[in-house]
Amino acid sequence: FVSSPETPENPTVSVEEEVTSGKLVTATCAVSHSCPSDLPRVSWSHDGSHSSPSQPQNHGQWKLTSYSLTFTPSREDHNKRLSCSAEFKGKTVTGYKTLKVKYPPYNVNVVTKSSVKENDSVELTCSSNSNPPANSFQWFSSNGKRLAENPTYKLERVSRHTEAISCTAINTEGKNSSGPQKLNILYPPEIKSESSCQSKILTACVCIVDSNPPSEVKWFGPDSSKASSSTSIKQNESLTIFTLQGWLGFPETIQCIANNSLGSSFITLEAPQNGIIIYIAVASAVVVVLACILVYVVARRCGKRAAQLRVIKNEQNEMKITQNNKEEKGSDGDIYTNCPEGRVYDNWGCDVRPFSSDRALEDEAVYANM
Secondary structure (H helix, E strand, C coil): CCCCCCCCCCCCEEECCCCECCCCCEEEEEEEECCCCCCEEEEEECCEEECCCCCCCCEECEEEEEEEEEEEHHHHCCCCCCEEEEEEEEEEEEEEEECCCCEEEEEEEECCCCCCCCCCEEEEEEEEEEEECCCEEEEEEECCCCCCCCCCEEEECCCCCCCCEEEEEEEEECCCCCCHHHHHCCEEEEEECEEEEEECCEEEEEEEEECCCCCCEEEEEECCCCCCCEEEEECCCEEEEEEEEEEECCCCCEEEEECCEEEEEEEEEECCHHHHHHHHHHHHHHHHHHHHHHHHHHHHHHHHHHHHHHHHHHHHHHHHHHHHHHHCCCCCCCEEEECCCCCCCCCCEEEECCCCCCHHHHHHHHHHHH
C-alpha cells in the first residue's frame, strides 16, 4: 500500500534471522495507525503468548504501536511465513517474515538398491532431513561395530548372511540414527540337510529350502515323467518347508527338486516302507470281502425262507376253500345253492339238488386243478 492519511501501511514483522527448534523466540509487529484511542485489532499466524501493545510513537501523521508474540518454533516452521495482520474498520493489512529454523537430523534412512544378487557389490547412502545439512556420518553393523564415517558405504561381495546395517547423521544441532537395514540378497535354492522322510501312521517327506526369491518344489519317484505336488507349504522368512504325505505307494527313494529364478537344487530322500500300514490295508481288504460274502449268504437264505412261506400260505388257502365247500352240504346229503346268507339249512326259497357221487368227483377234480 502507498502511505496516505486514508490508507494504513502493512505491519512490519521482526524476528531473529535464524531460530532454533524447541527454543523460545519473540517476534514483534509494528502497526501504523492514526487513532490511538481506537487501536486496530492485531492477530498472528502462529500460536504463542501475546503481549499488550506499546505506547504509540509519532510517525508523521501516523502513530506507530508494537505488538509482540513469544512462541516455540519447530522444524515444521522452517521456511514458513510468520504473519501479522492488523484489522482496521473496513480494511485489513498484513505483514510477514519467513522463518529460518535450525533443527537436528530426522528421518534418517539407509538408501540402496531394492535387491542385490549374492556375491555382488552394493553402495549404501545415509540420507536425512536437517538444517543445517548433516556434515558427519557413521556406519554401524547390527552388533554395534563401527564400519565407516562417510556419507556412503560400499559393501563388497554381499551374501545371504550379511548383517543388517544402520547409519547416524550429525549436524550442529544434534544427531539421529536410522533403524537397522537388512539388505535384500537374492540367491538360488539351498536344500537343508534336515530334509527327510518319516513313517508313523502315514509316510511324510519334508523338503526344507532356503532361497530368495522363494522356490517352487516338485516331487519325483522312479518315474521322472510323473511329478507330485506338495500337500502343504509353510513359509518362515527365507525358509520354506514343503511336505508330501501319503498312505501307500511311496517308493523306496523320492526326489525333491527346488527351483527359483536364480537356479535349482535337488535332494534324494529315502522313504521308510511301513509294514504295519500294508498289513492294515490287507486286513481291511479281507474284512470287506468277508462282509460281502456274509451279505450274499443271508440274502439267499432270506429268499428261500420267503418262497417256503408262500407255498405254506397257498396250501392253507386251499384247505380253507375245501372246508367251506364241505360245510355247504345239508344233513340229508343234498347241496343247497342260491340261499341267502344264514339260511343254508332251511327251505326258504333255496334250490335243492340231490347229492351224488358224480357231483363229488367233479368237485374233487376242481380242487385238484386249483
